[in-house]
Amino acid sequence: MDRDPFRRPVVVGGGAVGRLMCDLVxxxxxxxxxxxxxxxxxxxxxxxxxxxxxxxxxVSAALAExxxxxxxxxxxxxxxxxxDLLRRVRPGAIVVDTLSVKTAITGVYGxxxxxxxxxxxNPMFAPALGFAGRPVAVVEVRGGPRATAWRSxxxxxxxxxxxxxxxxxxxxxxxxxxxxxxxxLAVTQVLAEFGVDPDRLVExxxxxxxxxxxxxxxxxxxxxxxxxxxxxxxxxxxxARTALxxxxxRISRLVAAxxxxxxxxxxxxxxxxxxxxxxxxxxxxxxxxxxxxxxxx
Numbered sequence: 001m002d003r004d005p006f007r008r009p010v011v012v013g014g015g016a017v018g019r020l021m022c023d024l025v026x027x028x029x030x031x032x033x034x035x036x037x038x039x040x041x042x043x044x045x046x047x048x049x050x051x052x053x054x055x056x057x058x059v060s061a062a063l064a065e066x067x068x069x070x071x072x073x074x075x076x077x078x079x080x081x082x083x084d085l086l087r088r089v090r091p092g093a094i095v096v097d098t099l100s101v102k103t104a105i106t107g108v109y110g111x112x113x114x115x116x117x118x119x120x121x122n123p124m125f126a127p128a129l130g131f132a133g134r135p136v137a138v139v140e141v142r143g144g145p146r147a148t149a150w151r152s153x154x155x156x157x158x159x160x161x162x163x164x165x166x167x168x169x170x171x172x173x174x175x176x177x178x179x180x181x182x183x184x185l186a187v188t189q190v191l192a193e194f195g196v197d198p199d200r201l202v203e204x205x206x207x208x209x210x211x212x213x214x215x216x217x218x219x220x221x222x223x224x225x226x227x228x229x230x231x232x233x234x235x236x237x238x239x240a241r242t243a244l245x246x247x248x249x250r251i252s253r254l255v256a257a258x259x260x261x262x263x264x265x266x267x268x269x270x271x272x273x274x275x276x277x278x279x280x281x282x283x284x285x286x287x288x289x290x291x292x293x294x295x296x297x
Contacts, residue, residue: 005094005149006068010034011044012052012085013072015223017098019043020127021070024153032062052081055088063088068146071097075104075229082108091115094146098122100173100226101233102139102166109141117144121154122169124162124176126222132158137173139166174236181227182241184215207289214294 009025011018014035022031022043030045038049050059052073063069069089071078078099086109089095094117099105102120109118118141125134136159140147154161164172191201205213219227231237254262271278 005146008032008066009068009070010062010066011070011072014039014043014047015072016127017123018070018072020123020130021072021096021098024131024157025068025070028153032066034059034062052085053077055085060088064090066090067093068150069093069095071095071099073099074225075099075101075233079104079108083112086112086116089116093117094119094144094150096121096150099233100177100229101235102137102164102169103235104233106139106141106166113142116142117147118142119147119150120166121150122173123159126218130158133160134158135160135162137162137164137169139164139169170234171236173230174234174240177230178234178237179240179244181219181230182244184212184219186244187212188216202294205293207293210293211288 006025006028009029010032011022011025012034014022014033018033018035022033025031026044031043032046032048033042033044034048034050034052034055036049036051038047046062048056048059048062050056052059052071055063063085066089069085071082071085073081078097082097082105086095092115095109095113096119097105098121100122102122106120120139120141122137122139123131123134124137131154136154138151138154138161140163151161191198202210202213231241250266251263253259254266274281
């Protein structure tokens with residue numbers, strides 16, 4: 001292996017995550033970015049217009065020379081193009097993907113990844129927030145010195161690495177992402193059902209609801225394909241949504257039965273599930289609630 005493990009990196013996908021990865025690698029070497037279209041503000045040192053599913057000769061040549069290929073594409077596109085992409089990458093290179101769901105993509109690698117190092121990572125935050133202090137899920141498919149160097153890149157950027165299997169990743173993110181996003185989206189349906197005036201709602205909102213509205217605003221300002229992949233691609237997401245519906249149904253049953261003791265028990269169960277983290281999380285919530293509310297009018 002070259003003394004510097006990343007001398008010819010290629011980032012496939014020039015969206016927000018691709019830009020984050022480009023910024024991560026670029027201090028080490030000039031970066032080639034491959035995307036469907038020319039952007040108004042290109043990143044990297046060379047921008048190639050091309051479709052990863054049907055690479056041009058120029059894109060194929062860049063992949064053949066690369067010692068590091070970072071795939072930052074929607075899940076369906078990445079799963080479709082990965083086998084052909086691997087045939088174009090030189091042996092010994094590292095392939096890194098940033099998909100939100102890991103079971104399918106790690107299955108696609110299979111024997112096709114022989115001769116490569118492969119890391120499947122998932123930054124658990126919006127790219128604009130940056131790595132510092134943020135968790136990054138890391139699923140090692142095939143390790144080696146380049147994979148070790150990639151971990152060092154992430155750590156030096158301030159990321160907190162969480163090592164997982166693909167199955168564990170999807171199990172945890174079904175709760176941490178799929179159920180969370182679904183809960184926020186479901187509350188927006190309540191807004192529609194009640195026909196509330198958003199101006200009055202923001203004016204009146206207590207801290208928990210103001211925080212939820214902020215989450216809704218952030219999700220609705222993001223890329224739909226990212227949130228779709230979380231809901232549609234994760235094999236455990238349907239179970240998470242079913243559990244969410246069941247949780248609301250349980251609250252309805254307790255209220256309908258005027259079961260105060262049962263409601264108290266529900267809160268006790270919640271406290272027990274949070275365990276030793278409850279007090280720290282409660283303090284974190286209190287710190288969030290000390291922020292001024294959103295401006296009205």
